[in-house]
Amino acid sequence: MSHTPHRVIVIGSGPTGAVYARRLLDRAEPVSVLMIEAGPALTEPLGMNVRNIADKEQQLAAKLASQGPASGRAGMAGIPTGGMEGTVTARQGTHLVGRAAEGSQGMPAAAAATCVGGQGAHWTCATPRPVGTERIPFLEEELDGLLDEAERLLHTTHEAFSGAVQATTLLGLVSEEFADDGLLVQPLPVAGDPRADGSMRWSGTDVVLGDLALPGAEGDRFELRAETLAVRLLLEEGRVVGVRLRDVATGTETEERADEVVVAADALRTPQLLWASGIRPAALGRYLTEHPLVFGVVAVKDGLLPPVGPETTTIDPVRVVVGIRFDEELHPFHAQLIYSPVCPVPLPPESPFAANPGGYVGMGWGVRKWPRAEDRLVFDDAEPDENLLPGIRIAYEVTDREQAELDHARVFQARTAAALGTFIDGMPVEMPPGSSLHYMGTVRMGAADDGTSVCDSYSRVWGVPGLVLAGNGLIPTANSCNPTLTSVALAVRGADALAERLAATDTQARTKEAR
Template identity: 40%
Template sequence: MQDLSADVVIVGSGPTGSAYARIIRRDWPEARILMLEAGPYLRAEKGAHLDNIADLEARTAAEIGAQGPTRSAYAPITEAEWNERRAGRFDGSLLRRQGLFLANEADPHDETLFAGFAAANVGGMGTKWTTGCPRPSQSERIPFIAAEQMDEALGLAEDLLKVNKDLHPNDPGASRLREQLGAMFNQGRAPDRQVQPMPLACTPTASGFLRHGIDVILGQMLEESEETFRILPDTGCRRIIHENGRATGVEIATPGSNDTRRVAAGTVIVAADSLHSPQLLYASGIRPAALGRTINDHYQVTKLIEVETDQPMQSMSWIPRVDDWPFSVTIGPTSANTMPFPADFKGQPVFIGLFCASDVDPGNRMEFDETRTDWLGLPTISIRARKTPGDLARLEEGKALVARITDALGRSAPGFETVVLPVGSSLHYQGTMRMGERNDGESVCDANSRVWGFENLYVAGNGIIPTVTATNPTLFSVALATIGARQIARERRQT
């Protein structure tokens, strides 16, 4: 078998890994880039979003194919579970979504339960995400990255993702709703933090819209020769090979196989997600004290309401996080036709989703078990996390806020109570490879996402975000990836 080598090896094919590839190509045109993905290609359009598949049977088959270690049919919600959800209680179907796994042995009703994610396919979460791309608030930004640099990076991320700031600009129903919400929340807010359309990485079409995947980020790179850019599907990374603070390559294998091979690399970027990137670092003997610590996830409060309107809304609205207000709220239309069991609606069904910031606690952490390996041959993951008193207080405040919004816009849908989703359900966990200003044992990487103590090893994804956030983090983590990518191109083109 021919030996592989590349100037840059990227482990993971999701939005941040793809952003690294695209910006390195822009700034270092001659770079040879190899991307590794543990899962398969699921579409002829490489890395395209699965929700754009019109045929529902074909979409379901693709979603099953993306489940990584457990490629089996999703067991749908039962009527009993649906009634539990309507009553605001635990609903077991939420833990059967494609790719989810329980990351500890807690009882499903225990507050320490954490749901992780292990799906794998070319495009990563870029094939499955909801495409929300709001900008972080001032307090969510990283204090040691200059505001001008961060603004530039966020703008570049919006260009890469092709973010649409207002998907349905002529939506009178949504305009009316935003006026109502604005009267409640806009006072004292800067213009960019007032109630507004949710920015989405989508393209409108005559019949709706298309969600953007990594095919949009990579663009013409997908047409390149394998000599310059190649994605290796069904290829797990077993470890990063390194010596004296320098990554020299990676060891790869087909999932389920013990036949490994080496890939020589000039630079390695680990972009396998917030759980599996720390797992790979640990398996490679790269174990800074902060690795896997301070795992942090938004808590989610959801509510289904009815809105009486003669102008049904089409688009999503957003109440942004501001510094003294630890919430980010999305409000948008839903359809009774998508509900698993009939429900009697007298108005338009509208969904409220509130993300609630949670405390950064070093005791909330990942643990790795080298005596057991997972489907990729890596140490198994478990997660220990508890809500702090501050978290519980904010959750109660968040539930009260959802009730206020409900009363202002309409009424609670009959039989539908407010629901707090299991921790981890947002799939937005952060902090596991946190970024730091200095190598003081409290972080894993520097402001350019380079792992402390290494010349040429970088990490990417939501896991590097060190701040307390409530805002959807994808745009933020893609922006940070562009900073790291430009650093790599600057250094490597000079050698």
């Protein structure tokens, strides 16, 4: 006798949601997946990194389309871009989310992308591994294997731009500066596929979805429903059994049933949806972390790096990505240096650093934000957001502990800058909270249901059958490295466990029928 396929709804089309769709369809039979995305499709294939769009106007249009209510008003996160002095705008391709809770500085630069592919359509593709205290202790025995699989899914390469003479020269200069400190300076692992001309095809959600991202891929087993907002999870007797959806264009609401629901919205909107649905564990929205950042742009001394050819005038001018690795004792931060022949931030024509012949190195040092229950999202049912979901308020403080690490990081940044050139006007800057776009901890994973976590080590929400979570919000550690690789690794573990549960349920049903 044939069986009705298990149905799974995945809310969110970023890299971790894509892991669930891909692995469930590959490993669980029979199963169908409905993927829900509030924003529009930007590219073919679906979820492609917009940095791969060669036409400048088309790339800009794709970015604007993912900016939600802030469309047309976004610039560089944390850097004022006109209008009222001191205002903070969202990075192009994203829109601001939430506002400060009463009595808190909040996260003025907190932002997100709303589009097919999520932030995976816009990310910088950095995929360093967590080190030391950044690693999740209760997954230690299997974490490296999961990270290996995450690297495979994201097409991580450790040899990006290895053929570029600028890369080897920059690596040598920075390595020489820190040789006596014992620091590991290396090409930064990034997600992408090197091209024959030395450039990169940057990874987006499309590389995880594989053939599911191609036109005509939808069928009986997979559907991606864009411009559709999840407004409530449906509960029956304490179990999640489906989702209430709203068509963004028409406002029409419908209900879809499922055997399991995976919420992979992001670290801000996943807990918002749970709160709106009446699922409110004690840790929901708490332990919010990110990466406090010190960022600067250096105008490189003329002649220090080999000149670049005319191909660097392409849409993506990045030519080198170098990292200084986290070390608990010697360098407790992650640093990234990106070389480009054009300045990564706008400069006025009269600036002495405009059109610098030696090019530019953008350098960021990210430090740990130590998890505190007080750093949290607060949901305001009385003042909903533009989607009529509970308003997001953010209570967040950079404590003396983080400030000390930022001050320590500035020492290494200043040494690096002096070895390469001169900071451009106004640099370096401590970026406003939220600028990293790496929000973690709000639906954190835990080893025990003790009130300090939202889900178990398989990403299942404690005490709520039928509900699985994914995304950066699961990461429970104080962590200074880019979180996507870790989040994809956690999604691999959760998706494979869910596939096994669905297969076991099907086996039980067949056994019962045979009797």
